[in-house]
Amino acid sequence: MYSLSNPTAGRESEFTSRRFRSGFAKVGTYVLLCALAVLMLLPFLWMCSASLKLDKDVFRFPIQWIPEVPQWNNYVKIWTQIPFLTFFGNTAKLTVIITLLQLFTSSFAGYAFAKLDFKGRDLIFLAYIASIAIPWQSYMVPQFIIMRKFDLVDKHMALILLQAFSAFGVFLMRQFFISIPNDIIDAARIDGLSEYGIYFQIMLPLSKPALATLTIFTAVFVWNDFMGPLIYLNSQSLKTIQLGLRMFIMQYSANYALIMAASLVSLIPVTALFLAFQRFFVEGIATTGIKG
Amino acid sequence: MQFTYPKQKKAGTGQKTLKQNLIAYSFILPNLLGFAAFTLIPMAFSLVLAFMHWDGANVVTWAGLDNFRRLTQDETFRIALGNTFYYVIGTVPPTMIASLALAMLLNRPLRGRDFFRTTFFFPYIASLVAVAVVWNMLFHPAMGPVNQLLVTLGVESPPRWTASVDWAMPTVIMASIWKGMGYYMVIYLAALQGIPPYLYEAADIDGASAWQKFRYITLPMLTPATFFVSIMLTIASFKVFDLIMVMTGGGPGRATNVLVIHTYNTAFREFRFGYSSAIAMVLFVVVLIITIVQFRMEKRWVSYM
Structure with missing residues (x-):
């Protein structure tokens, strides 16, 4: 939120701080979007990983995302x-x-x-x-x-x-x-x-x-x-x-x-x-x- | 707004000829025949069937209001009605908020925008059976990774999710929000792109804050989309069946038994076709009333440019 008008602030500094802030916001947006994307895809990734395991290893915790011996069979x-x-x-x-x-x-x-x-x-x-x-x-x-x-x-x-x-x-x-x-x-x-x-x-x-x-x-x-x-x-x-x-x-x-x-x-x-x-x-x- | 007709051509050609009518009918007939036979007639038929007793094999007998009277004593029906409302109320507002939030996030020049849009939309097109089974495994009470994680984080007795009477419905609702929000996000995105940029430029000149712009430009400009989403989502939520059928089968006990599941069970497991139609009629009337109320309230909060 930037203040309505601040006549004392120089134009330039306001500009740079705004740019800085918008750059910061951009990184934040990306981080958030990536986190959400992972959340959306997680079930499918887990499905993929589990499909290549032995039944006994499917629920092993912590999750081993890439099975040691993929069961292509x-x-x-x-x-x-x-x-x-x-x-x-x-x-x-x-x-x-x-x-x-x-x-x-x-x-x-x-x-x-x-x-x-x-x-x-x-x-x-x-x-x-x-x-x-x-x-x-x-x-x-x-x-x-x-x-x-x-x-x-x-x-x-x-x-x-x-x-x-x-x-x-x-x-x-x-x-x-x-x-x-x-x-x-x-x-x-x-x-x-x-x-x-x-x-x-x-x-x-x-x-x-x-x-x-x-x-x-x-x-x-x-x-x-x-x-x-x-x-x-x-x-x-x-x-x-x-x-x-x-x-x-x-x-x-x-x-x-x-x-x-x-x-x-x-x-x-x-x-x-x-x-x-x-x-x-x-x-x-x-x-x-x-x-x- | 969606259903307005094009301006009638007021050409001086006078009245339509019989031939013109016949040509037009020949265009709609292939579809209309099928639509009438397998949609319109069954719809009318279901009205009648609700007042009949029929097991599908023996003679049809007139029931009058019997089926509806029985509804009042049917405990499963009462539970299913309550569960349906639970599901609808649990699903509609969070899905709307989540899909609007996603659309707002994506409605700006971003690298990889298409990728994110595709990712968020993907669960919507994935088959329910596959989605339901993977959710059930992830949320498996004893072995599922979700609960193992919770235990590792120090939660002593994590929820038993679909195996627990209290948690089954919230689990289903979560899966449903996750699956559906991408679709409504696309609707919101289309609407956001229709907001003229000069409104924001004018607000910038006036020094409006980001929140003020959202509150006084974005939200009002989005009301037609919000109206549309709320109606579509409400109707879709009242119809829920597949997700619940595959995730919980309506259980444990009757914890996730909703109206459509009850209708299905009464018709295709117990062969009480008349009674089942009466339950379906209640579903229809409830959806109708809520849709009418939504349309009535439209004028109060929806603004069209």
């Missing part, structure tokens, strides 16, 4: 002790299908909500918005009953149908399309382009950043989803990675190192995706959150 064992590969395959399949459907239907609908004028638009869009605010869990039971009626329980189709048509995707795409000036569309209309032509030739290429954002959000959501598969999938051969991981934890609760290795492996795809596209994450959160 743990990473081989997890693939043979449980059908991890099947779980990976199932999750990848669900992630790809749901994300593609989501992209296609959401951007289509989002465009109409943003740029076309039609009867009932506001009302239908309100229903979409309302459903974002309503906890999914409050209607999960009727959803389950409907799926059972169609004989879709214990099938991947149930999860695909539940997650491919999210209101969130429509909302995100609409927010993006609204930011595109109407002049472009009007010009295209005058040139005689149909609405479909406008969408496919002009809007779709323009919306790449929004589509990337939606891809990341959907893919991460599906990959990490636990409750959906927990409710719908019973057969071993259909389970997803999160369910498989949970099963593994319950079955081998004392195999700490293996559990950590399996957890770490389950994090890799999402981490890679996130690091590659994190720009779109940040933009997506800002788009859906703040702009309007």
Whole structure:
């Protein structure tokens, strides 16, 4: 806190003391940020370290961060002790299908909500918005009953149908399309382009950043989803990675190192995706959150 | 603010033709069909189901208010409702403060800013199952490094964390704050970057202190973001399930049993679909009331430029 005005203090000395203080503040900020970063990453670092130990050494204290003899074998064992590969395959399949459907239907609908004028638009869009605010869990039971009626329980189709048509995707795409000036569309209309032509030739290429954002959000959501598969999938051969991981934890609760290795492996795809596209994450959160 | 419509085009084209309507519907239909079938209809259905008795196999019978009457005598429900509020109150304010603080720290020219932002955000995208299991090991009552450290530091009987009735919920809350604050930090960062710099320049000329600038510029300019965060975070906290399911399973005893866990158990373990829908209805109504109250209070403290 510097004083409001001090006519007696020379300009120069005030300047240097301020610079000194701001340099001091900067170092402080860095120290604080680094400490926080370590705190945030500590569980993952510990996971990494524990995954390379023998079970009996996992909890040895003080923590030995780098094991003397790294047990790389743990990473081989997890693939043979449980059908991890099947779980990976199932999750990848669900992630790809749901994300593609989501992209296609959401951007289509989002465009109409943003740029076309039609009867009932506001009302239908309100229903979409309302459903974002309503906890999914409050209607999960009727959803389950409907799926059972169609004989879709214990099938991947149930999860695909539940997650491919999210209101969130429509909302995100609409927010993006609204930011595109109407002049472009009007010009295209005058040139005689149909609405479909406008969408496919002009809007779709323009919306790449929004589509990337939606891809990341959907893919991460599906990959990490636990409750959906927990409710719908019973057969071993259909389970997803999160369910498989949970099963593994319950079955081998004392195999700490293996559990950590399996957890770490389950994090890799999402981490890679996130690091590659994190720009779109940040933009997506800002788009859906703040702009309007 | 988020849901405002674009200015309607008031072109002189007159009324929309049937063809225009049909084209527009063809755009929304692929999504709307799925959305109606698997979201809107189940929503409506859950309203009805709450007034029914049904075990999922035998005949559905009308229950009237039976399910709701039973709620008043269901001790687990009462505990779950209390626990849900405990979790929400324990999670929402600290997460908001932490995420704002992180955003303030990062909202300046710093080397490695992107690295820090990524680091703080990372727990948010990490799967809950993996995160929950590593937390459980770190906080293992007997062998976990946290308690070993506490013992080394001279704490004679450190908390038993998720194994203790009193500490289970705080442990879950800590994990949840740690996991979620990066997401809300990004929202705050975006909002901070939207504050026009001339406001701070003007304050500098007037000789305002750092605290005064925060109090009279930053905080008021952030109220729309704060409003948004408070609503999103509250709704998300009422929905908590995965984290608790994997960390404690609702225990020990019923210490971390929240409404969604109770709903899940009643429906998918006890097959009391009607009763479960009644519990879900309570969750829905509670969230609705709180959201409405938040919107009502919006005018009092949220300022839009």
